[in-house]
Amino acid sequence: MLRGPGPGLLLLLAALCLGTAVRSIGASKSKRQAQQIVQPPSPVSVSQSKSGCYDNGQHYQINQQWERTYLGNPLVCTCYGGSRGFNCESKPEPEETCFDKYTGNTYRVGETYERPKDSMIWDCTCIGAGRGRISCTIANRCHEGDQSYKIGDTWRRPHETGGYMLECVCLGNGKGEWTCKPIAEKCFDHAAGTSYVVGETWEKPYQGWMMVDCTCLGEGSGRITCTSRNRCNDQDTRTSYRIGDTWSKKDNRGNLLQCVCTGNGRGEWKCERHTSLQTTSTGSGGPFTDIRTAVYQPQPHPQPAPYGHCVTDSGVVYSLGMQWLKTQGNKQMLCTCLGNGVSCQETGTCSLNKCKAIKQEKLIILL
The missing domain is CATH 2.10.70.10 (Complement Module, domain 1)
Structure with missing residues (x-):
């Protein structure tokens, strides 16, 4: 009378078949492709049975993680216990970064930042390429003096002659170009x-x-x-x-x-x-x-004061609204700077000491 295989033999055959199937499927995947392996617990004697997972003779608690290698690929495994056993997935590769010695900082691939160098500001990008490569350019910046401007930035500067002010805008054009025009001011x-x-x-x-x-x-x-x-x-x-x-x-x-x-x-x-x-x-x-x-060669005339000021024949300069005393014959005149001229009127109520005090308070001499 033929007897079929016992339960222990059937369990062993099922485990071997499942392991072979997993190996054939995993070999067809690339190294970078995520892999998932369900590893049933190995048959153990009753004295060895514990809650958790066994892998390569090691026991792991539920939710515990560990690393293992499968077909040359690093895996991270997690123990779920029970009928689920444990799961293994491809270990994520470490993220590549770039270290900039000028800024002293580390950047992720694709990240952009500013690097001060050679009295200019450079726009840099972390390329990586397996070597932490960094690419920098100043083509999209305008540099004048000690200042750096991005495309579209505006600033003011005096004209080369110093006669008036210009408003400039950074164009870049891949060459750090900018253009200026007189300020639309009146x-x-x-x-x-x-x-x-x-x-x-x-x-x-x-x-x-x-x-x-x-x-x-x-x-x-x-x-x-x-x-x-x-x-x-x-x-x-x-x-x-x-x-x-x-x-x-x-x-x-x-x-x-x-x-x-x-x-x-x-x-x-x-x-x-x-x-x-x-x-x-x-x-x-x-x-x-x-x-x-x-x-x-005539006697030099005093140059006109800045607009809004008044200059006397003796070269004294007064600001708009200031007053001073002027002697005309035997009369004392109180004069006021109007900006576009001078207005003077006779003062009959000014004592000598009071007039001197006013003169000291209001007089400004252009040195």
């Missing part, structure tokens, strides 16, 4: 009731008959600067001339002077003196004209 000449854009120039009267050339600087406050260096303001004719203009006048001896404005950055001009002389040699004996050229 200056207001309240005396004339006109406005000007940054960089624009115009002429305006100064102290009645003189003329000065003004430029709108802006600088965020509508600042105006004026100068007479390129003008010839002749006190004798009380006329203002541009460089290249000519005019005639007589000196204190009645000699005719032909003058031309040269400027030279100091408001200078030169004159030719025409003198009639009587000849004493033989001949017709008629008069002839002796022409002699002389450079005329």
Whole structure:
């Protein structure tokens, strides 16, 4: 009478078949592909039986993890116990990082950051590539002076001549390029009731008959600067001339002077003196004209104060709204700076000591 295999033999055969199937399936997967292995507990004697899992003769508690190698691949196993036995999955590879010696920090693959180097700011990215490779560029930045700007950033800087302010924007264009334009700012000449854009120039009267050339600087406050260096303001004719203009006048001896404005950055001009002389040699004996050229260097006029200030003939400068005392004949005049001129009125109630106190309080001398 034939007897079938006992229960112990059947259990052993089932375990062997299951192990063979798992090995054939696992071998077909790549090393990076997640693997899951259900390892039933090995048959053990009753004296060895405990709750938990056995693997390669080692006992593990429920929820305990351990590492093992399967077909050369590192696995992480977790014990579930009971009929589930334990599960094994491919061990995740360690995440690659990049270490930057300039910043002293570690970055993940794909992470971007800023690196200060060579007085510039570099944009860096962790590439990794198995070697912790880092790629850096300054093509998307603009550097001026000690400042670094990203594409789209704006900043202000004075023009090379220092005459007015520029607003710049970083373009990058793969070469760190930027472009600048005059700030769209206006200056207001309240005396004339006109406005000007940054960089624009115009002429305006100064102290009645003189003329000065003004430029709108802006600088965020509508600042105006004026100068007479390129003008010839002749006190004798009380006329203002541009460089290249000519005019005639007589000196204190009645000699005719032909003058031309040269400027030279100091408001200078030169004159030719025409003198009639009587000849004493033989001949017709008629008069002839002796022409002699002389450079005329006038007494320098005080340069106009910044707009909103007042300058006296003695060179004293007052701010807008300030007051000072002025002696005119035997009268004391109290003057006020209006910005576009000076207003003076006679003061009959000012004692000598009080006037001195006002003068000391209000007077500002431009050194």
